Amino acid sequence: MIRLIAAIDRKRGIAKHGYMPWNIPEDEAYFSEQTKTHGGKVLTGGKTFRDTYKSRPLVDRTNYLLTRNKQPIKGVQLVHDLTAWLASMDNQDIWIAGGADVFQQIIDAGKADELYITHIDADFGCDQFFPDYQSKFRLVKQSDTHSQNGFNFTYDIYARA
Numbered sequence: 001m002i003r004l005i006a007a008i009d010r011k012r013g014i015a016k017h018g019y020m021p022w023n024i025p026e027d028e029a030y031f032s033e034q035t036k037t038h039g040g041k042v043l044t045g046g047k048t049f050r051d052t053y054k055s056r057p058l059v060d061r062t063n064y065l066l067t068r069n070k071q072p073i074k075g076v077q078l079v080h081d082l083t084a085w086l087a088s089m090d091n092q093d094i095w096i097a098g099g100a101d102v103f104q105q106i107i108d109a110g111k112a113d114e115l116y117i118t119h120i121d122a123d124f125g126c127d128q129f130f131p132d133y134q135s136k137f138r139l140v141k142q143s144d145t146h147s148q149n150g151f152n153f154t155y156d157i158y159a160r161a
């Protein structure tokens with residue numbers, strides 16, 4: 001099963017000026033906890049890996065990096081051809097951890113089975129967005145409202161409609 005995991009604001013915003021414009025450690029812990037389940041295989045795009053992960057692999061997970069760069073990176077398996085890689089991983093559990101470009105390609109390819117979305121009840125004026133998913137997915141699980149650092153958010157799960 002292919003699962004996308006993202007935190008999004010009211011307008012589906014995921015980043016502003018290259019970074020997530022909020023500080024919610026509880027959601028970071030949720031991301032860490034969830035992506036260790038179902039086998040812990042996580043695919044990340046080059047920009048997110050460099051800018052958000054500071055080029056460090058996620059601990060206790062198998063890291064796959066989608067990139068056109070051929071330079072090997074310790075602790076990371078490079079993926080240069082997304083279609084071929086998805087075919088090679090057929091029937092395995094995979095987490096897709098962004099960013100915007102990678103989420104869009106997976107949704108457009110019709111490969112996403114589930115979406116783990118943290119909905120943050122705010123508008124950050126983001127300039128990068130999670131793909132439009134509402135018509136293709138249905139809500140199957142919604143958490144109670146959590147609050148941290150002045151933000152209200154829920155952890156929701158969607159399945160392909």
Ligand SMILES: NC(=O)c1ccc[n+]([C@@H]2O[C@H](COP(=O)([O-])OP(=O)(O)OC[C@H]3O[C@@H](n4cnc5c(N)ncnc54)[C@H](OP(=O)(O)O)[C@@H]3O)[C@@H](O)[C@H]2O)c1
Nearest residue numbers: 006007015018019045046047048067068098099100101102
């Ligand atoms: N809110 C959230 O949950 C969340 C989650 C993750 C990321 N983000 C944010 O998303 C932003 C980054 O998103 P982004 O769209 O700019 O970049 P991205 O999706 O992280 O990475 C794009 C990069 O992935 C590689 N790539 C993409 N498609 C490829 C393909 N078909 N074949 C080979 N390589 C491919 C290329 O890497 P190379 O340049 O290495 O060749 C490309 O430059 C950041 O601001 C980050 O903070 C937010």
